Each structure stands twice: as C-alpha cells, then as structure tokens.
Amino acid sequence: MDWGKCKKLPWNIVLLLGAGFAIADGVRTSGLAEVLSKGLVFLETAPYWAIAPTVCLIAASITEFTSNNATTTLLVPLLIEIAKNMQIHPLLLMVPGAIGSQFAFLLPTGTPSNVVGFTTGHIEIKDMIKTGLPLKIAGTAFLSVLMPTLGILLILLYPPLSV
Template sequence: MMATLLFIIPSGKSDGEKLMDWGKCRRLQWHIVLLLGAGFAIADGFKASGLTDILAGWLGFLRGAPALAVAPVACAFSGLLTEFTSDDATTTLVLPLLAELGRTIGVHPLLLMVPGAVGAQLSYLLPTGSPGNSVGFSTGYVTIKDMVVTGMPIKIVGVAALTVLLPTLGVAVFGMDQKV
C-alpha cells in the first residue's frame, strides 16, 4: 500500500513527475527484494517449525561456562546462521532466543545478545547474508569464492575482537557481571 503512494506523490523535480513511474519500477533489482523477503520468510519458518527451540537446545551446553567462552560461541552461532538468512532476519530470530537462553543458563542476557547481534552483522561469506552482498554478487564481478576468501578473515577478526572486548568493556559499559 505504501509503495502505491510512490506512484501518486509528486517528485517536485518537474510538473507531473511522480516519485516512481513504471520505467523506474522495471529497472529495480527485484531479485534483491525477493532475496531479502526470503530471508525474513526463513526466519519466520524457523520460529513456526520449532527450529528455534532446537537451536536453543544446542546452546544449552553454555550453562556454567565462563564468560570468555560464552561470547564467542553466541557470536559464531549467529554468524553462521546469518550466512543463510539476511542479517536483519537473523537478528530478529536470534536475539529473543539468546535473551531467553541467558536467563535459562543464569548469565546476563546481554552477554549473549550483544555477541549475537554483532555476529549477525558479520555476514560476508555468501550473497544471502546482506543486501550489500547481494548487490555486489549480482554485478557478476564478485564470485562466492571471492566473498569467502575476503570475508573469512574479517569474520575471524570480528569474533576474536568481540571475545576480548565483551568480557572487559562489556562489564563496564553494560554491567554484564551482574546476574539477572
């Protein structure tokens, strides 16, 4: 419904020109729009099918683990998941799951949620990870091999930096040393 307004609202550039016309609409990268929609559909499917409960069960081993181990596992978990769904869909799926898991295993929920959110943004390996990846891949100049070769070191450095910074600065900034 909101998209229809783009065909009605004047652009202000010249008389009679609207924000969107059929020519502009045909030139849109529709495969990217569909790819993002598919990522959100997959996230909803995970919830509806009960897969999120299964994924939460996989992370149950974190009960009693030291904070230095919890952060990288949550980051790597969402970082792996985000390669197959969009980063937004992964964040939507993972954050409530990690918040509940934090309460269940007796750690501050932010100790899992912050690395989960950061890990979801480390989507550099596949075109499905983010809209930017999709755009770059759709040009034909970037291959999946290129994405993996350049993205893997970035992902590893991101997880390593989070592993060091979250237990130190996270305690000071977010008060994660307190039980919730």
C-alpha cells in the first residue's frame, strides 16, 4: 500500500474496531470474564429450551458494543465451562452464542461492515436501529426455535471433545 492510499484510509474504522477488540481483551485480562461467568450460573439450572434464547440474547446484546469476533472470542470459553457444569454437549451453548454474536445490526461497533456503512455519512444510528432491530428479533426468534429442536442433532453428528 502506498502513502496516498494510506492517507485515504478511514482511520476511524480502524480505531473503532480496535476499541472493540481492546474492550474484549480488557474484559478477559481484568477478570471481568470470570465475574460474568459467575453471573451466568443461573443458566446451569435452567431448562435447555430457555438457555438457547438466553445465550443468544446475551451474545446479541454484547456484540453491539464490541466487534462480533471479539464477542465470540469472549463468550465461547465461558459457554464451554457452563456446558461442562451442566453436563451437556458444548455445541448446544456455543452455537447460539456464536451465531447470536453475529446479530450486530444496531450500532456501528458491531462489525466492520457496519462501520464502513456508518462512516459514509449516509446512514445514521437511528437508521441502523430501525432496520436492524427487526432482523435481530427475527434471528433470535429463529435460533431460539431451531436450537432446542434441530440443534439436538448436533449431539449425534459431533461427539463432544475432551475440553
């Protein structure tokens, strides 16, 4: 990349994404991830049909403030530990957590493509919320029905690993 292209690079995108990764790393290194996992202990006694939507909603909420990749990186190890404690297949929690982390439709910080669209100046946050909220609700509802029904097939297709 030459200097001319480097000068035209929208640095606000790089900084915004970097902030999301920094938040996720800070949560992990500060011990807040452990506190969060203790806050999710209530999931261990809940029925599975209630856990999938809860995990999806938690992931979909966090991903609005950090990048979707950072959210997945943060949540998946926590969900593995919770699955171990519940003595269920880890994929039954990891899949709704990972997919829910991709439902970043409301704020620019969720994904690089959101940032790119937002930095053009043609899209405002209210526009993102107006179009993104129905997508987030539909995706969460679909995943909430799919995981407790067809998601059980994951157990048959992929035996649990020794984690």
